Amino acid sequence: MKILVFSSLYPNSHQASHGIFVENRLRQLLAYAPEIEARVVAPVPWFPSSNPRFGDYAKFAGVEDHAQRHGIEVWYPRYPVIPKVGMRFAPWLMYAAVRGAVRRIRQRGFDFDLIDAHYFYPDGVAAMRLAEEFDRPFTVTGRGTDLNLIPRYAAPRRMILRVAGKAGHMITVAGALKGYLRELGVADERVSVLRNGVDLVFFHPADQRAPLRESLGYSARPTLLSVGHLIERKGHHLAIQAMTGLPDMDLLIAGDGPEEAALRQLVERLGLQGRVTFTGRLSQDRLREHYQAADALVLASSREGWANVLLEAMACGTPVVATPVDGTPEVVASAAAGQLTDARSAGAITAAVRRLFAALPERAATRQYAEGFSWDDTSRGQLEIFRRVVGAHNAA
Numbered sequence: 067m068k069i070l071v072f073s074s075l076y077p078n079s080h081q082a083s084h085g086i087f088v089e090n091r092l093r094q095l096l097a098y099a100p101e102i103e104a105r106v107v108a109p110v111p112w113f114p115s116s117n118p119r120f121g122d123y124a125k126f127a128g129v130e131d132h133a134q135r136h137g138i139e140v141w142y143p144r145y146p147v148i149p150k151v152g153m154r155f156a157p158w159l160m161y162a163a164v165r166g167a168v169r170r171i172r173q174r175g176f177d178f179d180l181i182d183a184h185y186f187y188p189d190g191v192a193a194m195r196l197a198e199e200f201d202r203p204f205t206v207t208g209r210g211t212d213l214n215l216i217p218r219y220a221a222p223r224r225m226i227l228r229v230a231g232k233a234g235h236m237i238t239v240a241g242a243l244k245g246y247l248r249e250l251g252v253a254d255e256r257v258s259v260l261r262n263g264v265d266l267v268f269f270h271p272a273d274q275r276a277p278l279r280e281s282l283g284y285s286a287r288p289t290l291l292s293v294g295h296l297i298e299r300k301g302h303h304l305a306i307q308a309m310t311g312l313p314d315m316d317l318l319i320a321g322d323g324p325e326e327a328a329l330r331q332l333v334e335r336l337g338l339q340g341r342v343t344f345t346g347r348l349s350q351d352r353l354r355e356h357y358q359a360a361d362a363l364v365l366a367s368s369r370e371g372w373a374n375v376l377l378e379a380m381a382c383g384t385p386v387v388a389t390p391v392d393g394t395p396e397v398v399a400s401a402a403a404g405q406l407t408d409a410r411s412a413g414a415i416t417a418a419v420r421r422l423f424a425a426l427p428e429r430a431a432t433r434q435y436a437e438g439f440s441w442d443d444t445s446r447g448q449l450e451i452f453r454r455v456v457g458a459h460n461a462a
Contacts, residue, residue, distance in 0.1 A: 067452060068176060069104045070168065070202075072193045073184035074160070076108035078142060079133065080125040082349065087209075087262055087374050088184050091444065093136055094263065098445035102452075105139050105176050109164050109192075112144035143167040154221050157191030168196055178202060179456045180234075186212040187222050190229040203234040203459040205451060207260075210371030213238070213246040214392055226250070234455030237448075239372035240393025258451060261396070262372050263441035268350070269381035271433055272358035279359045283343075288423065289316045291360035291384070293353065293375045294367075296323030301366025301389065306332050306342055307412035308364070312419055315341075317364075320356060322347040357382035362404065362422055366415055370394050380404075380436035383429030387418045402427045402435040 071092055075085025085108075096102055113127040129142050145163035148155055172178070181204035183193035190206040197204040206229060217223040227250060230236060236257045238244045244257050272278050279289075290312075294300035302319050306329060309317050319329070319342065326344065333342045348356065357363070363379040365388040372393040376386050386404035388394050398404050405422045407414040 067102050067180070067456060068178045069102060069180050069182050069452065070171070070176075070178040071104055071106045071182045071184070072108075072164075072189060072196070073106070074109045074189055075184065076106060076140065077135065078108070078110070078129045078140075080128045083347070085184075086350075089135065090265065091262065091441070091448075092138065094265075094441035095445045095448050096138070098442065099449045102449070103176070105141070105171055105178070107141050107143065107164055107167055107171070109145045109160050110142045111147040112163075141167050141171070153188075153216075153219070157188035157195075157225060160188050161192040161195040164192065165196060165199060168200065172200070180204065180452055182452070183207070185209055186226045186229055187216050190233070191225045194229050194232050197232070203455045204232075205235050205237060205455060206233050207237040207239065208243050208247065208371070209239055210243070210392070211369060213243045214369050214371070217246065217250060223250070227252075230256070234459065235451050237451065240396050242392040242396065243371055258447060260444045260447045261393070261439070262374055262377070263439050263444050264374070264377035264381045264436055266381055266437060266440060269354055269357065269378045269436075271383035271429060272355075275359060278355060282355060282359050284359055285316055287314055287316050288361040289318060289359070290362050290364050290387075290419065291318050291320065291356055291379070292364045292366070293320045293356075293379075294365070296321050296325040296329060298325065299368050301368065301410065302329055303332055304366040304410065304412045304415055305364045306336065306338065308415035308419065309338055309341060310336055311413070311416035315361075315419070317342045318345055318356060318360065319343070320345045320348050320353060354378075354382065357384050360384050361426075362387055362419065364415060364419070365389065365394070366407075366410060367391055367394075368410060373397065376403075377436055377439050380432050383433045385422060385427050385432045387415060387422055389414075397439075400435055401425070402431040404432075 073088045077084050077086050077089050110129050111126045133140050143164045145160045181193050181197050183190050183206040193204050230252045237260050239262050241259050244259050292302050292305040357379045363386040370392050376397045389410045390406040405418040407418040
């Protein structure tokens with residue numbers, strides 16, 4: 067079976083963590099089912115300058131046109147993005163920009179059997195058009211904001227429903243996201259829940275935490291870790307505010323983004339200098355070290371489809387404190403995993419951290435809990451769905 071993976075969120079040489087969960091799922095599938103071949107089309111917004119002052123847009127400008135990542139060929143065609151009004155036109159601009167690249171992939175001998183799209187909008191809409199043009203079935207995976215936010219807008223909601231009607235099958239990474247499709251009127255049997263797993267080989271507890279903590283500059287106080295893009299939705303500001311009620315602890319914030327200056331000002335305003343540290347964006351290797359060294363991870367998001375950072379921390383033996391949004395209660399479902407907050411507020415985070423440390427699970431127990439989230443079930447489920455969808459299309 068030959069699969070064309072289609073997603074605008076896929077890592078590249080300038081954005082190593084950009085959509086890494088899509089790449090990880092594909093790599094795990096190929097390892098599980100070696101009879102599958104895959105190519106990736108990962109459209110990138112067009113931007114004329116790679117000057118660093120333009121931030122993420124400059125990174126898009128520097129992305130290569132074609133690359134091999136972990137033995138998988140990836141193409142990065144450019145598509146135009148129109149500021150402010152772009153949401154409505156993005157699917158059509160994306161489709162128009164990538165169809166030539168897809169045609170060339172076929173001409174080079176990769177006559178794919180299936181398009182595997184990630185995100186219902188805009189990617190799923192563009193994939194639907196590609197499937198119609200090349201007479202191939204497609205599947206689409208819902209991962210978060212494409213189902214818990216974007217359907218609030220009338221025009222995208224209509225297109226998402228059209229995708230739902232045309233797709234060979236749909237996948238969500240959490241039961242809560244399947245619930246959003248159900249609310250839109252999509253039949254349960256058309257949707258499978260295949261949660262993300264965690265790489266239990268790469269993410270593992272440290273052999274010796276004390277020397278690691280020392281090498282990373284940790285103090286003797288318990289240290290919390292908050293990981294993610296520095297935007298309001300990730301709730302780093304709430305983790306910072308919670309530290310005023312946790313005077314015996316430190317906080318590390320890993321990530322970069324547009325809210326960094328405001329978050330640093332918040333630290334100064336609250337007098338938390340010396341107790342709150344910003345690490346910037348970390349490589350996966352470096353992030354793993356912080357997972358291993360930290361005493362707990364805090365995730366204060368307002369929306370999450372399936373937060374991979376939770377399982378990554380647990381796989382390293384580190385319990386978590388998280389807001390009970392979307393798929394997160396499906397991840398944090400045991401005392402060995404950590405604690406859910408009662409609300410999304412600084413006070414609720416403080417209280418949940420106190421509850422966690424009052425009965426802190428053994429790190430071995432947290433690791434054992436994470437071991438229940440291997441990729442095998444997800445890969446098996448994908449293979450069954452792909453075979454069924456391709457078979458139905460060929461028999462039609």
